[in-house]
Amino acid sequence: MGKIVERCRRLRVEPVHALVALQAALAGGVLLLTPGAGNASALWWWALLPLFAAAEVLVVHVPTERSSHAHTLREVPAVLGLVFLAHHDYVLAHVLGSTLALLLWARQRGTKLAFNATMFALEASVGSALYPLLLGGAEASDPRGWTAALAAVLVTDLLAAAAVTAAISASEGRYDGQLLREALRGGLVAAMINTCLALLVVVLVLESPGALPLLGAVLLLLVAGYRAYVRLGSGYGRLQLLYRFVGAAQRPGEGGATAAALAEDARELLRADRAELVLLPGAGGPGARTAAVRDGGVSTRDWDGSPAPDDAWWRPALDGEPVLLRHAGRPRGTGDGPAAAPRDGIAVPLRAEGVRGALVVAERLFEEETFSQQDLRLLETLGAHAAVALDRARLVDRLRAVAAQREHEALHDALTGLPNRRWLTAQLDALLRAGDAGALVLLGLDDFRDVNDTLGHSAGDALLRSVADRLRTAAPGAVARLGGDEFAVLLPGVAVDAAVDVAAALAHGVGRAADVQGLAVTVQASAGVAGLGAGRGPGPAGGPATAEALLSAADVALCRAKERRSAVEAYRPEDGEATRRRMVLARDLPRALEDGIEVWFQPQARAADGAVTGAEALLRWEHPRYGAVPPPEVVAVAERTGLLRRLTDRVLAAALAARADWARAGHELDVSVNVTAADVADEGLVAAVAAALAGTATPPARLTVEITESGAMEDPERCLAVLDRLAGLGVRLSVDDFGTGHSSLAYLDRLPVHEVKVDRSFVARLDAAGSDATVVRTTVALAHQLGLQVVAEGVEVPAQWRAVADLGCELVQGYGLARPLPPEAVLAWLDAHRAGAGPGLRGQPAASRG
CATH class of the missing domain: 3.20.20.450 (EAL domain)
Structure with a gap:
């Protein structure tokens, strides 16, 4: 069975060392407890030694959801060794051949090499101890021999998968069961197929050795076909990811969300450990760097364009030059670029009308594969789509900002910056729908027209701004300007009596002298107060409360305060009918002037x-x-x-x-x-x-x-x-x-x-x-x-x-x-009066009023 390749750049060394020691101890213990007798053959040992090494070289890497899985033909020499080698010879050939391949071909060193060597020793010792027990006295070419070999291989593969999962979990400090599931899902089937092939070799060796070259050809063709299948499946998967990337790039969205999605999709599509979308500051917007890291999520930070030491390898992409940084089997951190460069990476320029930057991916998820020219062309395609998407997203951001500004302007007074009548109406409607208590205070300036007429409209505007500042500071609730010299204060949860006291204090504060164009200007203010219940309709049962009715009620109270010069008045129900009468008459008068008057x-x-x-x-x-x-x-x-x-x-x-x-x-x-x-x-x-x-x-x-x-x-x-x-x-x-x-x-x-x-x-x-x-x-x-x-x-x-x-x-x-x-009655009356006109008319009694 294969193994999960390295998943992180920095291993936590101490836990892995402990696993190496544990594997070595278990392998040694099994060797000591297992007798060394068996069919020893120097020829078979020297034949299987290079086969174990070749099995680690002829590897098919299958990308999985979170890493890659390496499929080998190691089960073939393993089954041959179980059948034709003595116990200790089998363990030595397995460990020595596989370890030499990793050392010389894969260039593994240090802890990783020690872990794999001890894991090989544990697999070989357990398998060689288990196989004779299951075989009993049967022949290797018998069905029982097949079953014994298959069971021994599967047990050792399970043991290897568990060891690799433990190593990765120890290095990352957390257990990840997905790794074990990925290994078992693809590895057990391959192990069973390889074991069956190995048993065919055993049968041919025992029964018809001359046919072995035919089986060898079949094995080589199988490996080649398997690799072709993997490439085809990988290409199809990447094509699906590309379609998804292009589709995501075409969907409108906010700039930050679009950049995060593009960075994560690029990292996943290129099977990289991290990806970064870098935007230079300019006319299109501020600079930003959005990084997507496997298992680390997506983060965005502002960027002023200043270089950092680890940026040197990809900075040519900002000037329009793509960068391909490859490795030749070296471990991470030993790339061909500067010291701070990653092991491998790609960077392509982003160019659009309002976008200039780079799309960067780095650190292929598994060491056995590095970025290629094909990957570079793919990322360039992604970069072209990403630049257009980001340009569109920034345009959407600007449109949304303009829309938000327009909405703010629609809800606020341009002169004072206070919320306007439309905003206040919406707040009142919300409070009325919720059935909350509260009060509305309407304030008006009594002498404002005199200020405008005497000092001019600029002075009047300055006075209004001064009043707005005072109300904004002193009012315990939201302040709005309704237009002209009228302001409103919304007091949720305040009773009418308390609101009258608040209104009196506000009116007194507004009445203090204000500095207007170097002059101390004093105006008096009047206030009308209406509780939220005053917004109900007419009649004994009332009607649905409305914001307009509440504003009208407060306005009635304000008018009465101005008429009586009493500074503050609260709305009374009897005032409402008179107000409604005035409103109805005002509504109907234009038509009455046509045919009703x-x-x-x-x-x-x-x-x-x-x-x-x-x-x-x-x-x-x-x-x-x-x-x-x-x-x-x-x-x-x-x-x-x-x-x-x-x-x-x-x-x-x-x-x-x-x-x-x-x-x-x-x-x-x-x-x-x-x-x-x-x-x-x-x-x-x-x-x-x-x-x-x-x-x-x-x-x-x-x-x-x-x-x-x-x-x-x-x-x-x-x-x-x-x-x-x-x-x-x-x-x-x-x-x-x-x-x-x-x-x-x-x-x-x-x-x-x-x-x-x-x-x-x-x-x-x-x-x-x-x-x-x-x-x-x-x-x-x-x-x-x-x-x-x-x-x-x-x-x-x-x-x-x-x-x-x-x-x-x-x-x-x-x-x-x-x-x-x-x-129509005047002429008839005139004719009648003329007929009886004279001084004696004064003596006639007047007509009754009835």
């Missing part, structure tokens, strides 16, 4: 005789869910959503179109349209009014634009400029709800208005004792002194009509005259 009209008449002079346009929105939406709420929603301009244009167009219809029907009336302070601050209002007048052929004097007293005083200078331009068009101007605001009489004198409207709150109390009549009388007197017309609003009963007429009001408006009418 209506304009109704409330007539105005002269107080003296009841003749109708005009009508005020009133906004109406019947929402499908909330019913009639009050006009002030509609205006507020339009302002928040940026739709105020569209809303004003819609009402203005409808009012002027209706007035044109009345005129064509014979009712030449005025029409009044309300505008907000934001409308008056919009310089585009004048152009819109002019276009609407021209589009309906309305005389400008027939249009009255109403603005509230408080709205006129919100920005008097800007308001005055727009109102002057409206007056320049010929449009009449009116101050609505006069007496309820805080206007300055000096500004009122400067405004180009034509009338004032006394608020309904004063008119409603004219029939009761009090000072309201004095207020109305004074207002009327002041208006008349300024040359203004006075309209009394909210006139509902005849007594109020008579009172305002007696106080000097020129016009009346209210339920006492008519309720607000839809556009």
